[in-house]
């Protein structure tokens with residue numbers, strides 16, 4: 448895994464973006480490339496080729512992307528830096544073509560040959576599939592048939608966006624199809640959560656400090672809570688969400704990756720294959736989810752940040768009797784030496800009372816003997832909270848004596864905030880991922896077996912939910928903390944969810 452400081456620019460190359468006019472390209476990929484230029488980590492010789500089916504000239508494509516970038520920068524009162532934009536845009540070419548037509552790839556082949564000769568790119572090409580998932584297989588297949596992914600002269604890599612399949616069978620089919628044309632080490636399956644600094648920092652926290660690893664096990668940890676809470680709704684993406692739902696959208700990818708970072712065994716090195724092997728071992732140790740381990744929810748009308756908002760079933764392009772879940776909570780068991788008996792509780796949902804993503808590790812309670820006269824509710828257990836977004840940082844909550852003659856205790860916290868310690872370069876979260884792909888470091892990308900293992904774990908729930916209609920939908924008000932059934936899930940184990948609105952303590 449790369450750390451972006453103290454790094455060299457990647458080798459010269461062409462980046463071909465399928466979906467050149469899409470939202471991902473303008474909001475995330477091009478700004479990430481601009482930020483890489485800012486940190487001196489753009490290839491010294493670069494060509495950017497955009498493929499899309501609109502009528503556009505290269506100038507129009509370039510100018511449109513520049514305009515969007517300028518708007519983005521202006522939100523933080525920055526102006527575009529002309530020298531950085533020049534480095535990024537000097538070889539920007541738009542290719543009008545349909546992803547499904549072989550002639551697109553024939554033209555692309557000729558174009559890449561010419562650019563390589565003119566600019567000197569050593570035959571290196573990264574293909575970025577910034578398209579709807581139904582195009583992943585056809586594009587990869589047609590690239591293969593056109594001989595565009597042969598890596599005998601330079602590297603040929605393909606970034607595949609999410610979602611990677613919509614269940615176990617479709618993920619297997621997609622993997623099998625891609626592997627007809629590409630070698631596994633040419634495929635970079637992206638999970639943009641892994642581009643977040645705070646997620647990468649979990650490994651630094653665990654493995655670069657002597658302090659934590661000895662207590663990172665069932666002897667000291669009672670349970671782990673992982674939360675990805677969003678206050679926004681589905682943002683007009685009804686068509687997409689009706690086919691997806693919270694479980695498919697968030698769990699086998701983002702949430703399981705957070706579990707993997709938190710729970711995997713120490714790798715022998717930070718080499719991609721060593722880390723991926725440890726993650727794969729962890730996925731093997733996870734219990735397949737049972738229906739009784741999972742709770743689903745769907746939001747009703749409510750109030751979010753003082754504004755009234757509509758129920759999910761009233762959102763555009765959503766069926767008025769939709770049974771799609773916008774919330775999911777689950778108990779995950781990991782059957783290995785380190786974690787046996789330590790439940791991992793995961794929850795994610797839309798239209799919740801706060802936007803917050805965190806991993807909260809609850810340590811076992813100290814013996815009460817010394818404090819037998821203290822009300823037990825005042826003796827909170829210790830928590831280590833890894834805050835992913837917003838306000839990235841780490842909190843350690845522990846008990847301290849309140850000043851005064853009596854031995855009374857209060858839960859207090861020590862805080863580390865990223866922004867107080869590090870000058871953080873502006874980032875959209877895709878910088879490290881694109882850079883790593885350009886240098887051939889696959890650590891932060893998912894291997895085929897990981898993707899399939901993750902789908903296999905959730906498969907029984909997908910089937911069960913497909914066959915049984917939820918009885919009480921909608922079952923939580925927008926702006927609340929989610930359905931009460933999620934509280935019951937933990938109450939059965941004698942536990943409760945952490946109030947994520949309390950960042951670091953009282």
Ligand SMILES: NC(=O)c1ccc[n+]([C@@H]2O[C@H](COP(=O)([O-])OP(=O)(O)OC[C@H]3O[C@@H](n4cnc5c(N)ncnc54)[C@H](OP(=O)(O)O)[C@@H]3O)[C@@H](O)[C@H]2O)c1
Nearest residue numbers: 466468469470471499500545546577578579580608609610
């Ligand atoms: N947007 C995000 O914030 C985001 C974040 C994370 C992951 N992703 C993933 O990134 C991928 C792309 O998302 P997106 O939001 O950028 O999608 P998008 O806005 O729909 O972009 C896809 C582009 O492909 C073009 N296109 C469609 N069919 C085509 C064809 N047959 N030939 C040539 N061009 C064609 C579309 O053009 P028309 O519009 O003219 O049809 C559109 O410009 C998806 O897999 C998504 O899940 C997106």
